[in-house]
Amino acid sequence: EIVLTQSPGTLSLSPGERATLSCRASQSVSSSYLVWYQQKPGQAPRLLIYGASSRATGIPDRFSGSGSGTDFTLTISRLEPEDFAVYYCQQYGSSPYTFGQGTKLEIK
Amino acid sequence: QVQLVESGGGVVQPGRSLRLSCAASGFTFSNYAMHWVRQAPGKGLEWVAVIWNDGSTKYYADSVKGRFTISRDNSKNTLYLQMNSLRAEDTAMYFCANEHFDIWGQGTMVTVSS
Numbered sequence: 172e173i174v175l176t177q178s179p180g181t182l183s184l185s186p187g188e189r190a191t192l193s194c195r196a197s198q199s200v201s202s203s204y205l206v207w208y209q210q211k212p213g214q215a216p217r218l219l220i221y222g223a224s225s226r227a228t229g230i231p232d233r234f235s236g237s238g239s240g241t242d243f244t245l246t247i248s249r250l251e252p253e254d255f256a257v258y259y260c261q262q263y264g265s266s267p268y269t270f271g272q273g274t275k276l277e278i279k
Numbered sequence: 280q281v282q283l284v285e286s287g288g289g290v291v292q293p294g295r296s297l298r299l300s301c302a303a304s305g306f307t308f309s310n311y312a313m314h315w316v317r318q319a320p321g322k323g324l325e326w327v328a329v330i331w332n333d334g335s336t337k338y339y340a341d342s343v344k345g346r347f348t349i350s351r352d353n354s355k356n357t358l359y360l361q362m363n364s365l366r367a368e369d370t371a372m373y374f375c376a377n378e379h380f381d382i383w384g385q386g387t388m389v390t391v392s393s
Contacts, residue, residue: 206379208380215374216316217383221379221381259324267326268314269326270323
């Protein structure tokens with residue numbers, strides 16, 4: 172099983188700042204199957220990034236993904252108030268299709 | 280529009296069974312693999328199971344293997360999750376999602392409690 176470890180667990184930032192979220196895998200992950208989600212309370216996850224670096228439909232360009240192998244990063248260039256939420260990475264290249272434990276992005 | 284709608288959740292006693300459904304619309308259901316994902320209250324996301332578009336292949340999380348069965352009826356555009364021998368730790372919101380996780384339902388809540 173591929174274990175995904177996200178850091179930090181909680182990130183406290185102010186609107187307008189840059190957020191950098193990390194996702195590290197216990198073994199190499201195919202970039203094609205590395206995705207990032209945003210989840211707000213009471214809502215289903217929303218796909219942000221697929222294929223490690225491609226933005227999903229309708230996702231603002233302040234969101235970007237990068238990385239390969241075992242190290243992946245989600246960057247939010249300038250935080251908007253609506254960006255404060257929980258973010259998850261996931262791999263679905265190798266069953267079981269595991270999620271990271273999440274990073275909570277909170278307002279400082 | 281493109282939509283997934285789950286149903287079938289509820290309160291059930293430990294050891295009992297429940298079947299969840301996920302009705303798809305707005306896309307060619309039979310072309311895509313489908314997943315179930317769950318989220319316990321206040322916890323993170325846990326992938327549960329996947330079924331190939333033609334039903335030929337199924338994979339499960341170890342936590343549900345042997346107890347849960349994923350299936351689909353492409354003629355009805357519906358995905359199912361048969362959950363047997365339910366445990367308290369199966370209590371969660373259950374979501375269905377399409378092959379590449381870009382379409383999710385709103386979830387259906389399953390509570391396992393005596």
